[in-house]
Amino acid sequence: MGIDLPLIWAVIIIFGVMMYVVMDGFDLGIGMLFPFVKGERDRDVMMNTVAPVWDGNETWLVLGGAGLFGAFPMAYSVVLEALYLPLILMLIGLIFRGVAFEFRFKAKDDKRHIWDKAFIWGSLIATFFQGVALGAFIEGFKVVDRHYAGGTLDWLTPFSLFSGLGLIVAYTLLGCTWLIMKTEGPLQLQMHDLARPLALVLLVVIGIVSLWTPLAYPQIADRWFSMPNLIWFMPVPILVLVTFYGLLKAVARNANYTPFLLTLVLVFLGYSGLGISVWPNIIPPSISIWDAAAPPQSQGFMLVGTLFILPFILGYTFWSYYVFRGKVTHEDGYH
């Protein structure tokens, strides 16, 4: 059979995770922006901008988990065992955030502040540990005989903690520029003021990650700086800088849509950069998608259903965003 099933599945899972990062990123960011916005009505508006779509965004995380289990059981087993604590804490954060979303609107006025806090802390914990997990993933895992052979707290490193903080900045900027696009008036102005410092901090974060990873991991340095890779991958950092310049310009001229779109481009570039650093490994530093793949009988069986259903999910996703396009104001009730 000439079809490279592990490659197809890697593409599907990478796509799924990217959809997740792009889409859940901004609604987690909104949770983290809550502390900056005190007004109850403004907070209502912030939540209303994502209320119609947030649970669809989490769809991709579930699909990613189940897909990884079926298509790359070895990676699922090693990575999830190694990242036990950060992932469980991330899930608990996501549960808090999700339930807060619903019950904040249903709560009586005197109870609402509890769900506000659940929303803030849920978003923060979920994002931080997602970043920690990502950082630990890039650093790689010790595998002996197909099993994770490292310790309980191997994920706890300066780099992974830095990644956690970095992701908080990235998602907050996504949330901030999303709100610039979706709101108007004082709330939008406030987000305009926040966007510039957030963008600058993110630039520093990306810069540090770009230096830290090749310096600490020769394999990553080799991937980026050997010829001809250097030429092939050069557009990535150049595009990052160009995008940042555009973003700051767009914020300066009070643009509505451009800041969010450019932040998405940044996230996409950052994601690609990390992808370039680890590809084709699914368990860094040395186990590739082909080593960890499930037998073709499993991957083929799953592919049939996935290729059938994925277009429906995508169609539905785009349609919901289309239906809920435009600005959200105080007058728009949740119901």
Next chain:
Amino acid sequence: MFGLEALDLARIQFAFTVSFHILFPAITIGLASYLAVLEGLWLRTHHQVYRDLYHFWSKIFAVNFGMGVVSGLVMAYQFGTNWSRFSDFAGAVTGPLLTYEVLTAFFLEAGFLGVMLFGWNRVGRGLHFFATVMVALGTLVSTFWILASNSWMQTPQGHEIIDGRVVPVDWLAVIFNPSFPYRLMHMATAAFVATAFFVGASAAWHLLRGRDNPAVRKMLSMAMWMALIVAPVQAVIGDFHGLNTLKHQPVKIAAIEGHWENVPGEPTPLILFGIPDMKAETTRFKVEIPALGSLILTHSLDKQVPAMKEFPAADRPNSTIVFWSFRVMVGLGLLMIFVGLWSLWLRKRGTLYSSRPFLYLTLWMGPSGLVAILAGWFTTEIGRQPWVVYGLMRTSEGVSNHSYAQLGFTLVAFVVVYFALFGTGLGYMMRLVRKGPQTGEGDEPNPGGPGQKRTPARPLSAADDGHEADTASLSKGN
């Protein structure tokens, strides 16, 4: 600490999250079909009462569905976090089956749930009914996939072991493994019965408070027909499931029966009650009926039922637990059959809606179906021990290598978070139940949903806020 090892903690944690999770899908499966029946009846008869009930229960369905999605998110990761060795060993079979379950659920949500919950006044009647039927069907298809996976772990076939890992060779054999049809029937029926008793208890609550209207009566009546017909059917399915288990997992049956050894030449008695003691290899304080064990399990008076001592001690499940969890399930099942029969008798006498003792019993039986489902799953899952994949991999070989402290910490976190959050969710569902069905509530367009500008399309938002209307209806009722 407490004599528990890391393995026990990993099991307790998984049992806790999956037990919490199963409650929501069970009600989802039952309510989805109930809603399809209600809408079908409304389309046929045009009786307002079916339409009112449809709108009342669809809100509760929506909240319940949302809870199921959030608690399900954790399950997609728990296989790997807690059972990484198992995931690597058996992922080639159980992973794709789980993926299909997830895909079905999302397909449902993407395709039909929105129309069902928000489309009442926006699409034609036929199309709306079609959406409801598809959601009901979809919940059953989801059940199909996840039970195929679980059943394969109980009675694995259709695979080869290559390089110490499972490789599927015949998917039809994997899916339609020997215990699958029985388990699927038993679980789907359990979901229907559990929902019927939940609905019946809601009706009883209103009737006991003097809030008597045609919709409440219809709720009780339909629930009690279900109890009368489906609860006995469930007992028959359960019997077949038991015989299937006897064939494929005899030691599980021996543990359920607390049956340690056979006396040569004598049929096996049935132990009604007792306390199986794993160390002493005996069942203490037992009350038994001679030959009944053979009669029930072999349908004969001379064949013997396998006994625990015929199996190595290392291969025996914990009889103390499964003996009792099984009896809780069966006891509740018998009680349900009794409620069904009592309801028939009261129906004949015309006092179904006014007999207070009956209504109190029905009220207290509200959670009985869910408790029976949990007891049943405890029986079959603990009865599968010490194997995670029966005969292929032991649970102790499948567990992740986590420390005691780490598992203890996350277990406490899960318990606190689940009780706080899903407790609030259940409280909210109860608030909706307390409102009761209102006449004509489906006449006003539902304010949410796709197609309306900037209104939510998520399941939970279909249930609009209750507390103001709640007080109004409470004062109306009193």
